Amino acid sequence: MTVSFAPAPAAAPPLRMLAAQTRMELRLLLRNGEQVGLTLVIPLLLEFFFNLPLLYSLDVPRRIDFVVPSVLALAVMSASFTGLAIGTGFERKYAVLKRLGATALSRRVLLLGKTCAVLILQVLQAALICLFGLVLGWHPSGGTVSAAVLIVLGTFAFGGLGLLLAGTVRAEVTLAAANLAWLVLLFAGGIAIPLSRYPDAAADLLRWLPSAALSDGLHQVLEHGAGLPVRPALTLLVWAAVALPAAARWFRWE
Amino acid sequence: MSAAVEITDLVKRYAGRPAVDGISLTVPRGHLLALLGTNGAGKTTTIEICEGFRRPDGGQVRVLGLDPLRDGTVLRPKVGVMLQGGVGGYTGARALELLQLFGSYAAHPLDAAGLLAEVGLAEVAGTPVKRLSGGQQQRLSLAMALISRPELLFLDEPTTGMDPQARRGTWDLIRRLRRDGVSIVLSTHYLDEAEQLADSVVMLHAGRIVAEGSPAELIQAGSAGQVRFSGPAGLPVAELRAALPAGVQVSEPATGCYLVAGEVTPALLAGITSWCAARNVLAEGLSVERRSLEDVFLDLTRTGR
Numbered sequence: 001m002t003v004s005f006a007p008a009p010a011a012a013p014p015l016r017m018l019a020a021q022t023r024m025e026l027r028l029l030l031r032n033g034e035q036v037g038l039t040l041v042i043p044l045l046l047e048f049f050f051n052l053p054l055l056y057s058l059d060v061p062r063r064i065d066f067v068v069p070s071v072l073a074l075a076v077m078s079a080s081f082t083g084l085a086i087g088t089g090f091e092r093k094y095a096v097l098k099r100l101g102a103t104a105l106s107r108r109v110l111l112l113g114k115t116c117a118v119l120i121l122q123v124l125q126a127a128l129i130c131l132f133g134l135v136l137g138w139h140p141s142g143g144t145v146s147a148a149v150l151i152v153l154g155t156f157a158f159g160g161l162g163l164l165l166a167g168t169v170r171a172e173v174t175l176a177a178a179n180l181a182w183l184v185l186l187f188a189g190g191i192a193i194p195l196s197r198y199p200d201a202a203a204d205l206l207r208w209l210p211s212a213a214l215s216d217g218l219h220q221v222l223e224h225g226a227g228l229p230v231r232p233a234l235t236l237l238v239w240a241a242v243a244l245p246a247a248a249r250w251f252r253w254e
Numbered sequence: 255m256s257a258a259v260e261i262t263d264l265v266k267r268y269a270g271r272p273a274v275d276g277i278s279l280t281v282p283r284g285h286l287l288a289l290l291g292t293n294g295a296g297k298t299t300t301i302e303i304c305e306g307f308r309r310p311d312g313g314q315v316r317v318l319g320l321d322p323l324r325d326g327t328v329l330r331p332k333v334g335v336m337l338q339g340g341v342g343g344y345t346g347a348r349a350l351e352l353l354q355l356f357g358s359y360a361a362h363p364l365d366a367a368g369l370l371a372e373v374g375l376a377e378v379a380g381t382p383v384k385r386l387s388g389g390q391q392q393r394l395s396l397a398m399a400l401i402s403r404p405e406l407l408f409l410d411e412p413t414t415g416m417d418p419q420a421r422r423g424t425w426d427l428i429r430r431l432r433r434d435g436v437s438i439v440l441s442t443h444y445l446d447e448a449e450q451l452a453d454s455v456v457m458l459h460a461g462r463i464v465a466e467g468s469p470a471e472l473i474q475a476g477s478a479g480q481v482r483f484s485g486p487a488g489l490p491v492a493e494l495r496a497a498l499p500a501g502v503q504v505s506e507p508a509t510g511c512y513l514v515a516g517e518v519t520p521a522l523l524a525g526i527t528s529w530c531a532a533r534n535v536l537a538e539g540l541s542v543e544r545r546s547l548e549d550v551f552l553d554l555t556r557t558g559r
Contacts, residue, residue, distance in 0.1 A: 007405035
């Protein structure tokens with residue numbers, strides 16, 4: 001039987017494209033063994049070391065109860081901001097995405113697919129962090145659903161920012177900027193050091209950072225047993241609602 | 255219905271230097287146009303402007319009646335693209351997987367496994383793209399351009415890096431595409447490829463069109479051929495030329511080898527032989543040579559027009 005090439009062009013429905021794109025991005029993420037290992041293991045190591053009181057004093061009653069939400073926030077930031085930005089930046093550099101730019105796939109669906117793939121990886125990552133936390137004596141206080149909502153919002157906010165960076169500057173600049181931003185946000189963005197340690201004026205400003213919103217929200221839920229904390233959730237929602245469309249708008253394929 | 259591609263006075267500069275310098279051409283629906291030229295002639299720039307990757311500095315481009323930049327969302331699903339130099343897309347993916355991904359972007363895609371077999375890659379369906387040979391990558395790239403069943407194809411140097419057998423197979427496939435009603439623009443620097451496949455050929459040199467027409471027209475254009483013979487060294491070529499019809503050139507490119515270039519007519523042959531007979535010269539190995547597209551191309555690009 002021979003194939004007929006009689007033209008019948010039309011784009012697939014966006015949701016079908018999104019499902020296919022997410023599946024492919026996830027497969028490629030998982031196929032990159034060393035990278036997956038690092039993504040999954042580094043937060044566990046950080047969880048272990050941050051839990052050691054010899055590093056610095058946190059002034060919290062139970063150190064591990066502070067550490068787990070912080071590491072969860074850190075893991076989201078690492079995978080969906082730093083990891084996604086660098087990976088995507090180099091895909092652009094090596095003209096991987098240029099070819100996709102000549103298909104019916106829209107920027108929006110591509111970027112959503114990438115973010116959804118990272119989100120699925122993060123479910124696995126969060127489960128491992130929580131399990132390891134329990135081993136270290138963690139007593140979670142709040143609802144899983146609220147924490148999950150925060151993680152999803154955080155993934156879209158950080159994913160949007162990472163893709164905006166990756167889609168607009170050179171890969172080498174993305175590499176440097178994503179790592180630098182990660183480090184700064186880790187210490188000055190309310191993850192490793194509670195914002196309460198900062199002067200009030202600084203804390204009031206820093207609290208609007210996505211890292212602080214995610215970390216603060218997770219602490220409120222998991223450490224202090226709050227329901228879905230409104231301000232952090234809204235802050236992340238706004239970051240996501242601005243960054244993702246901006247990334248789709250300004251993303252350049254090559 | 256609008257033409258498949260319509261380009262008017264296209265100009266594109268890189269850092270002030272024109273890469274494309276005032277090109278106009280039309281590709282009717284269902285036709286195959288070959289853009290022929292050396293590296294740097296402006297082929298890829300022209301194609302990438304049609305694909306919406308680059309913004310022209312001047313002139314107009316209409317692809318299927320649409321503006322590639324402004325109407326990209328409507329246009330892209332209708333067009334298949336093969337970029338120059340390798341597959342593009344995720345090189346960590348397996349061949350079939352990547353083809354299926356591209357199929358999932360289309361509403362009525364061809365069957366991925368069947369198409370992979372069509373381009374001769376069934377045995378490497380599970381091989382990561384980056385481990386395919388250059389020629390295999392080219393064939394996968396062609397399949398990726400076809401799977402959405404486009405009505406117009408842009409193939410940028412489709413057979414570069416293929417072995418002769420794969421090249422023939424690809425030519426057959428391209429002929430079938432044309433038969434099935436797909437409009438095609440392909441760039442190449444292989445003259446035989448243009449001669450074999452194209453309805454019309456546009457020769458580019460330094461960003462300008464230096465010749466255009468069907469392969470047959472191009473070969474006939476200008477001087478139609480040449481006559482070659484050998485004889486004693488140092489015959490008076492100027493005398494011979496004077497004895498022949500106007501517009502003919504005579505030269506002795508190597509000692510004792512003579513070349514008469516011009517429109518080859520019975521009168522020309524008679525003129526040569528009678529001139530030789532009058533001097534008792536035996537014109538050995540007298541042969542009439544047809545000019546190939548290659549001769550035309552080399553002439554046009556050598557003069558640096």
